[in-house]
Amino acid sequence: DHYYESDTLLHSFQVLAKLLESPVTQDIICDVGMPVMHKNVRYNCRVIFLNKKILLIRPKISLANAGNYRELRWFTPWSKARHVEEYFLPRIIQEVTGQDTVPFGDAVLATKDTCLGTEICEELWAPNSPHIEMGLDGVEIFTNSSGSHHVLRKAHTRVDLVNSATAKNGGIYILSNQKGCDGDRLYYDGCAMISMNGETIAQGSQFSLDDVEVLVATLDLEDVRSYRAEISSRNLAASKVNPYPRIKVNFALSCSDDVAVPVCMPIQWRHHSPEEEICLGPACWLWDYLRRSKQAGFLLPLSGGIDSSATACIVYSMCHQVCLAVKNGNAEVLADTRKIVHDETYVPEDPREFCKRIFTTCYMASENSSQDTCNRAKLLAEQIGSYHINLNIDAAVKAIVGIFSMVTGRTPCFSVYGGSSRENLALQNVQARVRMVLSYLFAQLTLWTRGMPGGLLVLGSANVDESLRGYLTKYDCSSADINPIGGISKTDLKNFIQYCIENFQLTALRSIMAAPPTAELEPLVDGQVSQTDEADMGMTYAELSIYGKLRKIAKAGPYSMFCKLINMWKEICTPREVASKVKHFFRMYSVNRHKMTTLTPSYHAENYSPDDNRFDLRPFLYNTSWSWQFRCIDKQVNVL
Template sequence: MGRKVTLATCSLNQWALDFEGNLQRILESIRIAKEKGARYRLGPELEICGYGCSDHYFESDTILHSFQVLTKLLESPVTSDIICDVGMPVMHKNVRYNCRVIFLNKKILLIRPKMVMANAGNYRELRWFTPWNKSREIEEHFLPRTIQEITGQDTVPFGDAVLATKDTCLGSEICEELWAPNSPHIDMGLDGVEIFTNGSGSHHELRKAHLRVDLVRSTTTKNGGIYLLSNLRGCDSDRLYFDGCSMISINGDIVVQGSQFSLENVEVLTATLDLEDVRSYRAHTSSRCISASRVPPFHRVHVDFSLSSFDDVYTPTSEPIQWKYHTPAEEISLGPACWLWDYLRRSKQGGFLLPLSGGVDSSAVACIVYSMCRLVCQAVDAGNKEVLRDVRQLVGDDMYVPKMPQELCRRLLTTCYMATENSSKETRERAKTLSEQIGSYHMTPNIDTAVRAVIGIFTMVTGKVPQFRVHGGSGPENLALQNVQARIRMVIAYLFAQLSLWSRGLPGGLLVLGSANVDESLRGYLTKYDCSSADINPIGGISKTDLRGFIQYCIDNFQLTALASILSAPPTAELEPLTDGQVSQTDEDDMGMTYDELSVYGKLRKVVKTGPYSMFCKLLLMWKEISPRQVRKVNLYQIYVLQWTFVLVQSTFIPPTPIFPH
């Protein structure tokens, strides 16, 4: 009797509601899996319709089209003689579920609904789906007539069950269930399930890969078994980036690692593993055997199919590997770059426009676009025809082949330094030098005329002439004069984004890139409708500390020497008059705290979930070298955050200026 099984998992770049494209990518992954000898193929969560359908899940034709895709899959000869596990929404007894549909040779074996919903942070699954709350129970699901005609089945099992093939037993989890404290794999493993599968839609966050890998390894360290994780890739029409990282684990060891950041639309991983390794690993642990003898059984759907072959003694098995992690700086370089590429090619715009100030934040965004161009050139060099087709469509040239990232960057990125009388020569030169090194199309308009015109309207109506503080003006005057510059930059940025390609005789428009980091957003240190306003913001979830590490990474790896002076310069908005030609205003002085402190506050607030008092107590231990009175500035930070949150949620009153005091 056979004991070695070859299993396949995959990362797919699926698009919301792109049913035809999603179908082709699913078929391609199944074809590759079969070529590699796999007898079971796992796909990511909701791969048929795309995860990011949002309120389109409420529309009945989303489920109708999903079943139409399932019809094509069942009919295709590509899906013969391999168990296929696909994700799609299913309506059962007038309730919408997020499901796995598992089929073999034109027969649906099981529809397994998701039992634990992701409904925190970036996820709102309870808005669209209902969790299956009947543990270890199944019901009969009546299939649509189009499916009945193909499968010859009127009904199929629907619910919490496992598959029993001739040689092993498989059980499904769906994304969030792996992260839950009472994950289904615990009891499934005790009941003899040897292969666990998880079709996932897990988004990218800095350092999240460590947690994801630890979770997968831990599932099979205590309980033994084989675990397959399949994850989405790409932006899927939303602000999230799904970062792949599909993997296969056995008995606590990772044996196959998928790429975390890639422009490939289809990636298939396979591993050949010995079921006897699972059985001996489990039998060796007495406490597990005692627990297994007491666990209530799962309903088993019997499948007349084997994952192993009879004569596999000499078949080599996959060996454990050491997972290779990206550093946070590498993650910033690759993750947002892949997301920008997906966003750009799906929007079918002509590129990006970035207000480049010569500071760390906007320079980091410029470097991310440059990294995107590097990835595109590498993909084209490697023979990726889909990437080449998308590049040609974006630049409007059917013969274009990108060779150098600087050359591609000039076509896709327009940078704009919007100078005023308060801008220093140093920041202007830094922006210009960086644009030359990355290759962007750079402009340097002076916006003083527009600023004076807006202030002139106020003076004409009121008869008052506001002054900066250094010229004897009050706090409100000083703040208003700063904010009018910032907001005019936003207006001009959108004007140039819409018309700069037209002015150069090129088609299309540009997407405006924002450059507000997460620390400033949490603190409320920004002018609304300036850097906080853009089409997309690649660094909106990244702290200033991590961005500075990324800038150093770009200096070391991209040879962008212009970044050295940007990194060493004090952060400044340059909205107040210069003193002897030099910057007199700095961000940290305005905020009353450093960016390093802000990063610590942000982590304690958003990750550790502390309030003012708890944060104060933790900082007393972290910052033993300073006095408790100095640590008290944390209370000031929390007050600013609460005020800023209040401002953002009001529907009837939005103050015209930021609330940080000067």
Template structure:
């Protein structure tokens, strides 16, 4: 006889410390789960307080307000006759834990603390929480008096236990426990736990959605069972974007899934599971059954409640589904746009201001805003009332209903081409054409008078007139004159952002958008406090290569013909004088490396933890078809010199959407010094010695009897003589 149960997995867009909003979204998800026939509802990690409270987890208020929200849930008639577990922080014996709290009909059944905490990437959980280390043990937790008044319970179990209903057994993992090599779902499954839920706070990176899916499927493939993965969605106050993808897996197959990116705050998916299918699957894996027979049991919290009933024969089992992954271009189209929407509606501002240069980076930012407008219009057409409410609130227009992305973009995005005497007509035309295609409120300005005024102040004070290199100036003068233009654009951006809505007869101000990519940040190819400095940067974690691919995709996705010309143009800062009206300065020439090489350096430095020597060792083989060992050595040394010189710029990077696993975002994702000895004396000497040895070995192999001159000195006797030179920016390298 079949035993069919309906379970609900919720994706919520929670805000850190927004206890009222978080409570309402949790209640909405429980109500929707009940309407869909579920008798068990699970949600994402720390959903009551928000995941990214960070050092607010050191404040007693955070714990107090979390209990107050739980009290409201316990009292709510919405939560009647449904088994619910929610995520919240709990202090037990003066230790803070990240917990799931399961309750049913005004009774708390179990507080299950997280056992394995996450400490990599953007996660720093042990700064605020401790892991529960008492394997398969429970203790008594003394409830706050406000909870006792509702439940009539003084103590409840806290620890590593499972819940046993009349018809099945439910266990819990929390986020990192799924990723860990010793995942808890294995011993729980061996102990007969048939439904395992995971409340998670997993953020997106490009090309990484498959990781979670594979782990969830694998969790039930080897040992059977149902796995309920519930993830956060949205920006809850940090650079990261939680990307949903909540799902249910049964016996190694995904049977239900949620969206990866969406604007609505609450998404509930359900799955109908036949418990007998789980039991049959498990008993047919004989080695698993033999192992399970000797498994140490978990403490079981018995509850007089069933997830199935005698009429479940009418329920249709959820069949396996194929998971269709988004391409990286689609992830760039949707993810940063959703992140910007969250930031905009929570900031209290009226839109965005973007310096639009006509290049790939600022164009990508503009297209992402247009994608946001497109998603807003689609959501409103689907009846998403919260999205409509937020749009009207942002625009201060209670009767407005968006239907055309271009018209909405004109209201939300102001773009400005900031020309100097070094700007070309081609870039101005490209910016103007793109603005007309996406509908942004666009205008050009000329900043030469401001530049002249600043130079005039310097000349009055010193009696000297700085000149560009092409007019006889030294590298220092040349660099300073470029930086004046870049920094004045930042100043003017904030001026226009503050006043453009006043000009247009609307209240409020605009958020300034940055548009420097992850590769430029890694190389430090930007002026500190120039127009790369902004309020937020949707492309700051995306590589130049991926941005070009995105624009190629966006050209047809949004029908933007101007992108063809923008993609064909060489990237340029346009800060040096033109020659006969033509651009003389290109980014890759200035940087001394290509964007493709920069991405390679970035991945090796961050993802593969390479210093100069180990990076050289890897690249000398990978690039052996296009570079000699000496050329590879020079490229690696040039990168590390530039990286060290410019690392201080990472401390002031505009908060950026995290998308790339080699982001150099300082003191958050990338914990490295910002002050280096830039010559890397020891490391570069070892590289040079290796190149010399490789040359010697090659000559010996070719039968050359002439031995090369031995490297001078021992490894401890390092020469301090370096050929000091400057790049095109005038930076000493």
């Protein structure tokens, strides 16, 4: 909503003036993005300039308005195809360029040796992408400056779109994508690329702590022309195309004596595995958040289970990335590191040593905790190098329950001791919420006790499946400052843990992988854990991932989910069993939906995130009986 503020428009033009004046931009056709108000309508635009002259302001035609994006809230799409108007420049720009007006609209640039066209982000993904008609009209080079965020397994889609754009129609496509944390839940993962005639020529990094990356390639325009010349269907369509307005530019991208200059050859795109994406993406996001928040590190309640252990491994991966960036000469990362640890001479070289400085893990035992989970947490902390704390919460829990008993004259009991389900749940929730209070206390004061300045950010570790089901206590340890795994499924986290065993040699993770997930909030039986997550939830994590994808991505309500699952699970479940599972999921989903209103901001990694604040805008108060929908399911079961 900063786009509503006139300050944003003003400051954008001020920065544009600096870019126009900078000697760095001389003799380069520059394409920069900014909001522009034209005739009192706000547009998302590319401003293309060369040598202190604005050549064209190109407004965006297709706006992103789904999922995490709300462009139509702030901008209006340009609806006048192949139409150009005069834009009256503000005085701050007139003083630099000497221009009163510049072209504004849907046009292309004609240099001495080629023709350039611009797409903007979402337009590449649109079914009627501008590059199609531009290419038919003779545009040979397409630029796209994008704000495309990371989602697991998404990068190949972006790469395929770019390569297919030039495979059918020929041409050179230059994609630049934002990098880093946007101060919110999204992480933009770079992946700049250059493609020609359907093949990748240059590939930028997907995850990096470098704020800026420059990708270059030398290509031969004659290769584009010869490629296009033999596609007869393209040439027939090109002969009928409605031409674009051309802005003539007295400039050439090539020179007359470049015959001996070697051209770049196609390369094979190297995709990260999902486990590598989890290792690198959230780690870069955490680093951006840490350095920009100016805190001194992180505190994680480490339970010895898969979720909190995966979170710890992501922080450890972040420490690896920082040490590697400093080793490779990244001065900005080194400067940020020194600010975080409050030491102007510090150089991070060993990830474990750096982890000790900025990462505190805390095992919060109770009488319901097993020695096994305590040992697992301690061993993992030793292997990654975190500053580890062991504490016991029983005194605090008994004090809180004691206050309740003193006021009411009643003492609640766990169900194994004859208590009701209400008592049992309340006693579990007290333990969980005490851990949240202690997490923030230790985050604020742990460094103080160690004689070190600053405070710590509290990390949450609820995965996307648990959030979807609502299998968490409101205001327990799922309530934190940020959560790097809140958009990642349990299945992917298990695979990531295995990746860490193999690549970081964290052998402590083997026993964590082998143990059944448990909240450890109910009394032990003969010293052993009797409570497991999947038994508590009444569904498996694998089932939860399927429910989540059907609910959010496939937009399935109870009835359509049932219809899809009777075919998907026909080998393992009867229609009646499927109906029972679907009903149970929707009851639990709707009963717990209110918890999404307080969900900790999480790294967005899955398209079935239940995040109530920006991504999933369904209500948080439901009629949990779903009477009409469930009757429809029952009728279908009887027919089957």
